Amino acid sequence: MPAVRPAETVAVAEDYLHERGPTLESTHPLALGPVTAPPHTVDGFVKEFLRELNYGQGVPLSRSSLNDQYMALARTVRGYLTARWLETATRRRQSPHKMVGYLSAEYLLGRQLDNALLATDLSAIAEEAMKVCGLELDALRQAEVEPGLGNGGLGRLAACFIDSLATMDAPCVGYGIRYEYGIFKQTFVDGRQVEVPDNWLSMGGPWEIAHPEMEVPVHFGGHVERATADDGRERCTWVPDWSVLGIRYNVMVPGYQNGVVNTLRLWRAIATRAFDLDIFNAGDYASAVRSQTVAENISKVLYPEDSTPQGKELRLQQQYFFVACSIFDFLKHTQPTDLDVRELPERIIFQLNDTHPVIGIPELMRLLIDDYDLTFEEAWAITKQCFAYTCHTLLPEALEVWPVSLMERLLPRHMEIIYQINEVFLAEVREQFPGDELRVRRMSIIGDHPERSVRMAHLATVASVKVNGVAELHSQLLRDKVLADFSEMWPEKFTNVTNGVTPRRFVRQANPFLSKLITDTIGVGWVANLERVRELETYAEDPEFRAKFREVKAANKTRIAAVLERRDGILLPEDHLLDVMVKRLHEYKRQMLKLLHIVTLYEGIISGDLDPATVTPRTVVFGAKAAPGYRMAKEIIFLINSVASVINNDPRVQGKLFIAFPANYNVTLAERLIPAADLSEQISLAGKEASGTGNMKFALNGALTIGTDDGANVEIRKLVGDDNFFLFGMTEPEVADLQARGYRPTEYYESNEKLRRAINLIDSGHFTGGNREAASMVIGDLLYNDRFLVLADYQAYLDAQAEVEAAYADQEAWSRSAILNVARTGFFSSDRSMRDYINRIWHIQTGF
Ligand SMILES: *Cc1c(COP(=O)(O)O)cnc(C)c1O
Numbered sequence: 001m002p003a004v005r006p007a008e009t010v011a012v013a014e015d016y017l018h019e020r021g022p023t024l025e026s027t028h029p030l031a032l033g034p035v036t037a038p039p040h041t042v043d044g045f046v047k048e049f050l051r052e053l054n055y056g057q058g059v060p061l062s063r064s065s066l067n068d069q070y071m072a073l074a075r076t077v078r079g080y081l082t083a084r085w086l087e088t089a090t091r092r093r094q095s096p097h098k099m100v101g102y103l104s105a106e107y108l109l110g111r112q113l114d115n116a117l118l119a120t121d122l123s124a125i126a127e128e129a130m131k132v133c134g135l136e137l138d139a140l141r142q143a144e145v146e147p148g149l150g151n152g153g154l155g156r157l158a159a160c161f162i163d164s165l166a167t168m169d170a171p172c173v174g175y176g177i178r179y180e181y182g183i184f185k186q187t188f189v190d191g192r193q194v195e196v197p198d199n200w201l202s203m204g205g206p207w208e209i210a211h212p213e214m215e216v217p218v219h220f221g222g223h224v225e226r227a228t229a230d231d232g233r234e235r236c237t238w239v240p241d242w243s244v245l246g247i248r249y250n251v252m253v254p255g256y257q258n259g260v261v262n263t264l265r266l267w268r269a270i271a272t273r274a275f276d277l278d279i280f281n282a283g284d285y286a287s288a289v290r291s292q293t294v295a296e297n298i299s300k301v302l303y304p305e306d307s308t309p310q311g312k313e314l315r316l317q318q319q320y321f322f323v324a325c326s327i328f329d330f331l332k333h334t335q336p337t338d339l340d341v342r343e344l345p346e347r348i349i350f351q352l353n354d355t356h357p358v359i360g361i362p363e364l365m366r367l368l369i370d371d372y373d374l375t376f377e378e379a380w381a382i383t384k385q386c387f388a389y390t391c392h393t394l395l396p397e398a399l400e401v402w403p404v405s406l407m408e409r410l411l412p413r414h415m416e417i418i419y420q421i422n423e424v425f426l427a428e429v430r431e432q433f434p435g436d437e438l439r440v441r442r443m444s445i446i447g448d449h450p451e452r453s454v455r456m457a458h459l460a461t462v463a464s465v466k467v468n469g470v471a472e473l474h475s476q477l478l479r480d481k482v483l484a485d486f487s488e489m490w491p492e493k494f495t496n497v498t499n500g501v502t503p504r505r506f507v508r509q510a511n512p513f514l515s516k517l518i519t520d521t522i523g524v525g526w527v528a529n530l531e532r533v534r535e536l537e538t539y540a541e542d543p544e545f546r547a548k549f550r551e552v553k554a555a556n557k558t559r560i561a562a563v564l565e566r567r568d569g570i571l572l573p574e575d576h577l578l579d580v581m582v583k584r585l586h587e588y589k590r591q592m593l594k595l596l597h598i599v600t601l602y603e604g605i606i607s608g609d610l611d612p613a614t615v616t617p618r619t620v621v622f623g624a625k626a627a628p629g630y631r632m633a634k635e636i637i638f639l640i641n642s643v644a645s646v647i648n649n650d651p652r653v654q655g656k657l658f659i660a661f662p663a664n665y666n667v668t669l670a671e672r673l674i675p676a677a678d679l680s681e682q683i684s685l686a687g688k689e690a691s692g693t694g695n696m697k698f699a700l701n702g703a704l705t706i707g708t709d710d711g712a713n714v715e716i717r718k719l720v721g722d723d724n725f726f727l728f729g730m731t732e733p734e735v736a737d738l739q740a741r742g743y744r745p746t747e748y749y750e751s752n753e754k755l756r757r758a759i760n761l762i763d764s765g766h767f768t769g770g771n772r773e774a775a776s777m778v779i780g781d782l783l784y785n786d787r788f789l790v791l792a793d794y795q796a797y798l799d800a801q802a803e804v805e806a807a808y809a810d811q812e813a814w815s816r817s818a819i820l821n822v823a824r825t826g827f828f829s830s831d832r833s834m835r836d837y838i839n840r841i842w843h844i845q846t847g848f
Pocket residue numbers: 151152153156582583584665666667670691692693694695697
């Protein structure tokens with residue numbers, strides 16, 4: 001058997017474990033020895049694998065199914081992680097420091113197997129071991145259903161962050177919800193999106209460890225009773241009228257080859273009593289299981305909304321459920337029993353990933369006042385130091401509010417506390433801005449329109465140590481616009497942390513060819529220290545390196561072509577400029593602008609205005625899910641599919657233009673698609689995309705960006721340089737100005753012939769089998785509303801695309817730019833984002 005693993009790394013890992021001293025188990029007289037991972041050898045791996053297959057799945061190799069094999073392999077790899085996980089936990093318990101509780105309603109994790117293999121440096125060993133067993137590692141990889149416990153960028157960000165924190169050996173527990181059904185699986189039926197439930201657990205979840213014995217009670221409804229105690233102080237008792245239990249599921253979060261494994265703790269809701277046996281015996285089965293159904297609904301399914309919250313009661317139940325479990329878990333299970341809650345700010349910082357977990361603020365207040373017997377003032381002084389808030393949006397409709405009536409019914413004690421917080425807060429506002437009652441109204445945590453409701457972003461801002469936006473421009477707009485009153489009151493509270501993505505998943509795993517080229521050129525250190533890719537800058541001038549870089553792109557195109565053929569039956573041309581727009585379908589992201597460009601090219605060719613010989617062969621790939629209730633987004637999906645089916649079958653544009661819209665864009669597809677892209681589409685209306693992280697993934701993989709001055713595009717452009725970025729479109733102040741003057745899309749339609757022709761062609765029914773109705777909703781909106789100024793940016797976009805074509809014609813220059821994109825975007829590692837959070841917000845220690 002070849003020695004597949006560098007001996008050096010094994011030694012480091014084992015020394016690492018050894019250095020930490022004996023574990024509890026190893027000092028016990030009956031212990032079998034220190035808790036260490038199985039040996040890092042092919043033989044050792046095969047033995048563990050067969051043990052898992054035989055005793056875990058209960059089948060011999062000869063009769064095992066693909067799922068048996070996958071489960072056994074996943075459990076084997078998990079075994080290697082477990083030793084390090086126990087060790088990390090023990091070490092942290094022995095020397096308790098301030099930790100981060102990352103509270104997020106979403107974690108869009110993506111597949112786990114590859115990530116765990118990379119973290120433990122077992123990829124080569126596992127591959128050999130599977131061969132020994134007559135199996136293909138790659139086939140087993142494909143058997144994994146990715147846990148899609150998030151919608152898009154926000155959930156993926158949380159997943160990147162916990163990866164980075166483990167790699168930096170930072171004490172963090174990620175808290176969230178174990179949705180039984182994650183983000184829906186998207187299929188197309190006659191070009192229309194049809195959602196299929198994502199039953200990701202149906203084949204078993206090998207990465208989680210359940211702890212049903214450690215249940216956490218969570219209460220809802222009822223009323224509040226108050227009584228005056230002997231000390232003359234009023235005490236409150238919340239008398240809820242129903243409860244559920246939270247069951248803890250741990251998922252391991254391995255650091256990159258550093259022996260650290262952190263925890264992601266997800267909560268599942270179950271009923272307090274399985275069902276009422278008396279009712280059941282009386283023959284009423286439905287009633288007997290009703291309470292169970294109500295409880296279990298809480299963690300049943302992810303809300304498939306992105307950028308627009310749904311003000312539904314179940315959603316508030318989910319939010320409160322996971323936050324209550326998490327805070328309880330932190331206080332009762334991770335802290336000493338004699339915890340002095342006055343020390344909490346030295347022990348925990350809860351990071352609020354958007355407003356979804358903000359109900360945690362009154363929850364901590366409630367515990368401190370009602371359970372720990374502090375006064376409101378004492379509790380408030382502590383609570384204000386324990387939270388920090390990340391805002392993810394600029395769209396006013398995306399700012400979460402909860403009707404007071406709903407809050408009073410579902411969480412009456414919390415509503416009282418929110419009123420009290422508001423009273424204290426507004427008194428402060430009045431003191432600082434005497435006589436400014438308009439300001440008081442604007443800033444109040446309680447809003448009046450259209451109904452009395454709690455503004456969660458205001459509550460979060462008032463109670464947090466720091467408030468951050470997710471890119472420079474976004475943080476600036478938060479300070480100047482969305483939360484301007486607050487930043488005037490507390491300027492020092494506001495900060496920026498530009499998002500990042502993990503280089504482990506999105507470069508090292510996703511792009512093995514590029515990774516090899518980088519490692520061969522500058523060594524392996526870049527994976528955990530991405531700024532080091534800057535060393536590639538000089539190689540951009542080296543024709544030999546550029547040729548190798550092009551070979552990598554070509555190989556990635558071949559790979560994605562194979563994936564799309566197998567997955568979707570799409571035959572992707574491999575020799576085109578690959579132009580990719582993948583992200584959630586939302587009007588502000590402007591997929592319609594991309595579609596108008598395509599239709600313009602197509603119309604140009606078929607009308608004879610555009611000489612096909614001058615057109616750069618181009619394949620456009622879309623990937624996008626629409627929220628199931630978002631009608632316009634679904635109409636746009638239908639229109640893209642309609643245009644694709646006509647263009648792809650029109651011989652006049654054969655070899656020039658091809659459109660692929662694979663269904664069900666997810667992390668797995670992103671990992672395959674992004675490394676193959678030449679051009680990254682980041683074309684949101686300026687001032688609407690808070691940051692974007694897809695834009696970073698593309699740049700890191702050597703795609704050039706065509707983009708607006710929006711979100712993190714601004715920072716990407718600054719880093720890669722104007723010459724290596726295709727900027728177009730209005731700036732945010734120009735947008736604000738045009739909207740203030742009164743935007744009329746028809747003026748653009750009437751004055752721009754190409755635009756008129758493209759819109760008319762769509763409107764004529766050319767792409768929809770002659771049916772003019774089929775596109776009317778989208779076209780009507782573009783002409784008479786166009787909230788996101790698609791038509792206003794159309795000509796600038798065409799011009800920028802013409803620049804793209806010209807640039808692509810010079811492959812040497814293009815490769816140079818692409819290499820510089822890789823070399824200059826190390827800043828966008830989520831390790832750097834985490835460093836910023838640690839230094840500016842959390843003030844925690846790492847690596848102790
Ligand atoms: C990165 C990512 C996103 C976010 O993409 P944006 O372009 O930033 O909106 C959404 N979905 C998946 C699956 C991703 O990997």
